[in-house]
Amino acid sequence: MSPSLRKRSLAAALIAVTAATVTAPRPTAACGPNFPNRLLLSPDEVLLSGPVADFARELARLVPAPAKPFEVVGVYDGGAQTRTVEADDLDRALVAAGATPEVRAAAVAKLAQARKDADPRALDGLTPADLREYARGAILYRAGKIGEARAVWRALLDLPPAERPRRSVWAAYMLGRSYGAKGELRGGDDQPELAAEWFAKTRELAAAGFADRLGLAATSLGWEAALRLDQGRTEDAVGAYLAQAAHGDASGVNSLAVVSERVLADPAQLPGAAGSSVLRPVLTALLLARSSYAYVPPDGDASTPDRTLAGAWLDALEAAKVGAVPGADRLAWLAYRLGRYPVAERWLAVAPPGSVVTLWTRAKLALRAGDVKAAAKLLAQVASGFAETERWQYWPGDWGAWGAWDMEVQPAGRARAELALLELSSGELVRACDLLLRSEYNLDAAYLAERVITVDELKTLVDARWPAPSEPDAVEPGGAPSAQGSPVVLYSGRRFDVEIRARAVWVRYLLGRRLARARRFDEARAYLPAAQAAVLDRYRAAIASARDRARPDADRAASWWEAAKIARHDGMELMGTEGAPDWQIYSGNFSLAATLDGRTALKSELAPAAPRELTRAKELAPIPDRRFHYRYVAGDHVMNAVKLLPRDSAAAGVMLCHAAAWVINRDPPAARRFYEEYQRRGRYIPSIPDFGGSCPAEP
Template identity: 35%
Template sequence: MSAPSPRVLTLSVLLLTGAAGIAIACGPDFPWQLLDRREVTLAETPANPFAWEAAHLVPAPTDTMKAVENRWATDDTRAKLRTDAETAGLPADAAALIAALRAAGDGDKAYALGEKLPAAVRLYTAAAVDYKAGRLDQAAARFQAILDLPAADGAPRAVWAAYMLGRVAAKREQADTAVAAFAKARALAQGGAPDPLGLGVASLGEEARIRLAQAGLSLVTTAETDDDTVAGSLPATLRLETTGPLDVAALSQAIGLYAQQAAHDSYNGVSSLNIIALHLLEHAEPLKAAITDPLVQRLLAAHVLAFEEDLPRQAKAWDASRHDPGETYKAPPAPHLAALSTALTEARIGDAGGPAPAAADQLAALAYRKGDYDLAGRLAAMRPGPLASWVLAKLALQKGDLMQAAKFYAQASAAFPAAGDGPQGGALSAAERGRLAGEGGTVALARGEYVAALDQLMPMADTYWGDVVHIAERVLTVDELKAYVDAKVPASVVAGWTQTVDNKQWPNTLLDTMGVGYKYDEEADRLRYQGAPLALRSLLARRLMRAGRGKEALAYYHNPAVAKDARAYLDARDDAGNAWWAASRARAWFQAAQLARMKGMEIMGTEGVPDEAALQGAYDAGIGQAMLPPAGAPYVTDGERKRFADSAPQPDQRFHYRFIATDAAEHAADQLPHTSQAYAATLCWAVTYAQDQRIATWTNDPATIEDPYWQSVVRRIIERDKQAQGRVAALYQRYLKTGPHQAWAAHFGRACPAPDFDAAAKEWWRAPARQAHRWIARNHRKALIGGAAVLAVLVAGTALLLVRRRRSPSAKGVS
């Protein structure tokens, strides 16, 4: 069989997070949301990341050995790692002395120079010089001499020496001797001997290479270095070469050793397993020969699940996003799935009378991905467990049986933590456990079990906060949410709960007013929410405020400063409706306007769409749902649609509190005399707040946008901008027609002074007097006649009163 062409490993994050599609992202840097496309979410195949599966092919290690690897290491960083390890615990001048020994070029010379060094260090450094020079006999003798030292004297280099004896034997093709030496290195490391370079874990990979060679395969590097430490021999480019007939037993041993290495958090172990899986999946003959081995089955099933395209998911995603109804879905190639399926079929694995599959639940997931639902059901029944139950839930969804699906989701979730992280093939990674719970919540929502849906998603809020927000803010009624928060997240639970996000470590953190928020997870390449318990209480507070239940809201603000602003807003609104004097009402309305504009996000902003308090308003969408799928879409009930409509903020516009601020400022003007400075100033501020309602967009021509969704978004923005401009124009015209001239009005709406409400209060009395004075000045004759008439009336009235008083009987003596 010909050897495959060299393959460059570009695994990094791919190996660590490599499932074909574990959720749907809603935008740049936004967290995952399951509810964006529910039919896609619920059609996806369950699949752990390959690195997780690779580390769980064997039982979890019970020793304390650690892998010491840096796959991004340079020659300098590798050299520094070795130098730091070599000089640990030695005097300061030891580094220069060891460097001199290594430069000697001859083991004997090096040994002679090292008389000031501890015996084990002196022997090891001299042996390393011999090894590098190719004098393997001399090197082996000195490595062995270290192991022959008294335990205390030899301990600093004992693991190193045993490991290098294994490498010497491997070079000599003395397999049994090499295996024994590597086992010795691990025993010493497990016994507590110093192992700063992680050679105990590295020995697993070295021994696996020997087993690969016995299997007729060779895992080699294209630019292999041959240093005496693992730090110097980290492979960058790997390939498998066929060197003889395939020995399946030896191959299984190699896979087991690499799996042990991966279980110790070794990237090299994971990458080696990836190369073996690729080799088998791309070569029919060795695949056919090895497929009956249980470990091979589990490795290949995990690899295909992690890396092959998810056909049901891709098909449904296409159907959901296509623009041309005449287009048809073209499935991407899935050669590895096809190759594995062929091998399993030919070996009759899983068939009646055929060999029992070693990873029936994983194979059930593969059958589901392939679209063979009958086979998926049969395989899932062979190995009950969380993954099998999850597959059965998917099959129930395919039939439209939400009740049965909910049952299997609950069954899968109930399997934890008993299933643990063991090697039985039925355990799930933490991410997939969260996904399982999230899908269960999605099904509960589809069944109209709204509170239950929130309850199932809340434990996963750090990942699916947007989905929690949608249910809490737009689906549950205010009373349902309040009852849930009071029962599950009471004040007593969060009273001492604090969590600070390190903005120096995470420079792109978006903090909310509670000191918690999203932080970027580099490994997962997404944002994770911090502090969901506090955030849910704050969400409730703001929702109560929007519902006109502000006094109830005050107990749920976590930040005292926000609670203070909310109380001030409520007091202002109360005074605006109840103050006796009009100027006092105007002052209160203006205070409410200022608070709504400057503190509106914290006091009443929506956590999700349209205000996006969760993202500090940086985007107009991303957390929660901007709209529900069109009528007839699966997994959306009529009840959810009605609740979604009923719970929309008023107005249902981005930064809706700016509209409230504009209205409040105009209400302030309504209370004031038109001749006052305060009347002009409050209208000026109303214009400012109306201008703040405008939102820029990247184009004024939606027809140039191909995507219907973004086309509709731009149309809404343009329409809102027109409305805001109309509001600005109307307010300014009101000032021009009814307001007094003000010197500052040349910058109306851009530079507004503080309203003088005290002067406005006096204006109610001064204005009539000024108007009378101006009339008299223009109408002297009329004023004199009028004045005389008024005086005559007063005199006549006074005289009449006196006459009546004289004619009336005295009160004295009257009974």
């Protein structure tokens, strides 16, 4: 393509971009990376919504984890797991006895073959005795010889403790299953109380230190609970499931959800459950969690959440005249989430006044009443009332019908973020930024840190709050920037040699890039990750050399060109904005609606955008405020370089071609200045047919 044709193509591209801008639809959610939650675009919804709940966390509050919890093993293929542990236990025992590898291999093969052939006699001669006798009993049991199997396991348990370290727990557990099992393991003479005794013995043996590599002690709690359910002893069943969950067995949590659903679905059981100190908090916990996402009953409409059960539960509690009971704060929380605000007030009247849930619910009610000052004070108390390490899992409402998604919220950070919305609206910009930086709402925090508070305000805040973490806490080899928690490849196709894990590194990196954008390189270096600090050293050295008037013009031009290449190829990592316009949070691969646009159009009764915020956000924008702004910075460096080169410099033409190529596809008008400078030199330098498209190699 000739230069003149290329000029016409630039104009055509400009028209196409303009038309696309006018007709382009508004951004919508789609498949992509982990798009972070943003609170600044919908403050009223955020402030008035009740906190989400975590069912497992609520259960853990009811029955704390024991000091020495039982082993818990996730079951994916019980038979395969049993065979693997069985073979490994046998091999370990033989190693301890000094057996040769050949003897060990033969013994393991013998055990496996006996199992496969269902031949208990094939185990004769196998040692140690507890492994042999347990396997013998298991083969008999599978063959339906339940009585013989029980006799073998009882005999095993009669051995001296030192001779049965590996299979005492297994034998007791299977005795329990044989008296109270279901399905294929049913013994035919179920004796629930005897089964419960053996399950208790299973836990006793595990607590005494006998091996439990399959997690049978924790599992026995679930089986005992199932026995109690069959007997109609729902409270006892729930107690056992709670204990199972407390040991860390997720099946206890799932079982409690199923049992709670059954109780809630039966109106006849609600009055009794309302008066039960065991059932009441569990049912409330489930309804709280289900109110945090779209609950779909088995025969319900998957498109809409069902609040009928929760409403019926609150009605049952009031009908039973339940008063000041433990968990009243949770009942107030549930009533608020259902929109029953007078009911929430009544429960708050008898709730523990210092409970963070009480305080949070009071803050929500204060906001609904328009008392923003009271709400702010309460939210400050809430934020300091949770442990920083506490996390809640929940399903967002929009995903409830999918049934396979979960999300996490840090309650302390969420309360700080809600308080930040109020502080920001009142004009307390630095205070709001501080709160959001400590809330894990990254894009909201970045908007304030990059565009609303000054760079000096940010530096003061970071120096006071975010000291550099120790190296082991901050990085992992081979990773990439990952404030979200998963490595990503940079837009330039490169990867960091560190992965951002510690939040302090991310916050300091925000400041480091902002200082780099402000050309405060000496200050920026201390806040950048090591890889970017090294790039910064090369960049500022190139600029310093380019500005040294004592050097020859050709050398200075070469330095400007070096600075241009660094700005272009490493600019995202060195000076890119986390949010708009560069979207370094996604390494430039994705973009969202700009926070400033949303804040400018915001209509909010509780926390409208303050004029000072919007003014600052425009005044403190990166220069230029365009996508991949560092490419324009690189273009400025190129213009500085070519001004130092003679008019007939072929290198100047190549530099200009590359500078145009850096922006032409996204912003054709921005490429015009390079083309015009190239034209000015046209007859003195070699022609580049596809200027801004296919350029000669970089000089």
